[in-house]
Amino acid sequence: MRAHARWRRRRPLRTRLALACTAAVAVVALGISAAAFSIVRYELNHQLDQHLTQQATLVQQQHRDQGPQVVYGECNYLAAPACAQIVSADPGKPPNEPYLLPVTQTTRQVANRQRAGYFTDLTIGGHPARMLTTPMIAAPPGARQAVQVALRADSVQEGVRQAGALMAAVAAAGLLLAAVLGRTVARTALAPVARLTRTAEQIADTRDAGLRIDLPPGRREDELTRLAGSFNTMLGELEQSVAAQRRLVADASHELRTPLTALRTNAELLSRADRLTEGQRERAAAALHRQLREVTGLVNDLIELARDEEPQPLLEQVAVGRLVGHCVDTARGHWPAIAFTLDDDADSYADGAAGHGAAERTVPGVPARLARLVSNLLDNAAKFSPPGATVEVRLTAGLELTVRDHGPGIAPEDLPYVFDRFYRASAARALPGSGLGLAMARQIAHAHGATLTAEAAPGGGALFRLRLPG
Structure with missing residues (x-):
């Protein structure tokens, strides 16, 4: 967790935003591809199961009064009809020839109505197949039987593989598109921030508060554009504040120059007090005190003006x-x-x-x-x-x-x-x-x-x- 936090702090905001947009679009693309693949696989298998159910119903209608037997022979050919057999719940009642499809204890339970029918994926003659085992509804009186019907599933599995490959290609294209869109969105969305950063760095380098962020005409009032506009307003206030400070310093220097010159003159005059008469010394001292009071008052006023709010x-x-x-x-x-x-x-x-x-x-x-x-x-x-x-x-x-x-x-x-x-x-x-x-x-x-x-x-x-x- 700490390493992830340090990585996020080191990455620029544009990179993090691009990665976030890419991840969001990629998740959507992968989710859609996965959902489409699941739907295609389900539909293909569902169609095969419906075909098996129809074949099982047909076997029951055609062989309702017959005992255990193999109804259709070969299941090794893709275009061949479904191979089917009727299985008795009693293992002691063999069919007319060996069963082609596997018969297990579960098959006997279905024939004996102890469990419902089910579908099974298996291999027949080295080929994939799908088998339906269901109770024989129209069995002879007193007989309990199950019907097993199997079909080659090569075409279904091939269709599933092709759909998977297609969805994988779509997902890869979606990831590429997500990366491009994420980079584009990050660059477009953060363009005002980039201009703001460049302006701030330029102000820091040149100390010129008169710089502004260029805002395109007819812009939309989104959050980042409003931020850039607020930054321009702040720069305007800063420029006015700096100009006011410079003007205050210049005005204060101008106002202080005259009394300070007079103070220096009177101080130099009093330094030669032995050459002055008593009246001249008193006038110079009085002028010196008056000018000191004026300068003190002026400095106090400047201090008061420099304070913007009351404690x-x-x-x-x-x-x-x-x-x-x-x-x-x-x-x-x-x-x-x-x-x-x-x-x-x-x-x-x-x-x-x-x-x-x-x-x-x-x-x-x-x-x-x-x-x-x-x-x-x-x-x-x-x-x-x-x-x-x-x-x-x-x-x-x-x-x-x-x-x-x-x-x-x-x-x-x-x-x-x-x-x-x-x-x-x-x-x-x-x-x-x-x-x-x-x-x-x-x-x-x-x-x-x-x-x-x-x-x-x-x-x-x-x-x-x-x-x-x-």
């Missing part, structure tokens, strides 16, 4: 209303020049759903990550709002959070890209930030099963809409 052990039921209220309070401290208003629709919802307001609704999530999502939306709204403007925050009973500012809004050409990494509209390039806040917000929303969209607010400004699950 399951950190999930808990988060009260959405309280979390949004805390984030709004924090934003008021960070942006004192901006007014933040919060409407959570708690009172209106309490009348319609078992007394639970939006502030009491909970969703499964990571509190710190959800707080980061809401804070990023509030910071983005505050950053684009002029001093003294209002940022309107509203949480509905259906767990939909909207953040609306009264700034310049989002240009239609920028709207499809506001959630891309490092994307900064022309109006935002002069403002502080790395262009990762909204990308991170959308990733956190996606990881929590929520949707985050941006749109132009009626009357000016931008409106961000977060729909939480549940």
Whole structure:
């Protein structure tokens, strides 16, 4: 069993499939040939047995009142009529001449009605023959006799041999055809797998994720073709992922180049602190600390963006209303020049759903990550709002959070890209930030099963809409 398993592992799939198809067709061909041979042999023997039965009936009708005797003489000639004899159940009653056919104790039992008639294969004069022994129905009164009738079986055996040879030839042709069909079926069925393998090997050699499996037009949607199509889809996703990673690395390198250059400049400046005045040293040190914070924040944001899903052990039921209220309070401290208003629709919802307001609704999530999502939306709204403007925050009973500012809004050409990494509209390039806040917000929303969209607010400004699950 182990050797067979090792042999199967070493054989290619195409070979195993070809052997399986060949074996299946071969079994069918051999089975049909064997069945046909059995039917032909049975019919030939059955016809011979029917002839013997007819001859036995004829002997009984012609010699019903006669004693033991040999009715027909010779059985040595193929074209001769059946040789027949009447045998008495009493061995003491001899026939008119010696019996030509063998008489045994079983023959006496048939004559004595102790057993039924039977057929026997025997050899007479060096030739094959078949004999029927049956009770004599129309025997003389008080006599118990049996009739034995024999016929040469050369023609039957020759017919059986010819049928066997023909069936063997048919079986051999079936085996050959099975091998050809098995190889053809394996090659045709595994053609998509072969193309998939070649494409995978070529991708491994060239590291080119843009390669695809060529699928013939108007193809049938079978399992292997669907597998090849799914593999092409997977390659497309892989290509997009690789391109996104390369773009992230390139964008991160570009964004890090400026602060790192400034850090190096300030570090070199502080290395010559003995040549600077006290004020210059303080300004250089403050700039160095500020740039370190920016670089640290940028690196932390990149780490957060590199994580595609939330750690399951950190999930808990988060009260959405309280979390949004805390984030709004924090934003008021960070942006004192901006007014933040919060409407959570708690009172209106309490009348319609078992007394639970939006502030009491909970969703499964990571509190710190959800707080980061809401804070990023509030910071983005505050950053684009002029001093003294209002940022309107509203949480509905259906767990939909909207953040609306009264700034310049989002240009239609920028709207499809506001959630891309490092994307900064022309109006935002002069403002502080790395262009990762909204990308991170959308990733956190996606990881929590929520949707985050941006749109132009009626009357000016931008409106961000977060729909939480549940």
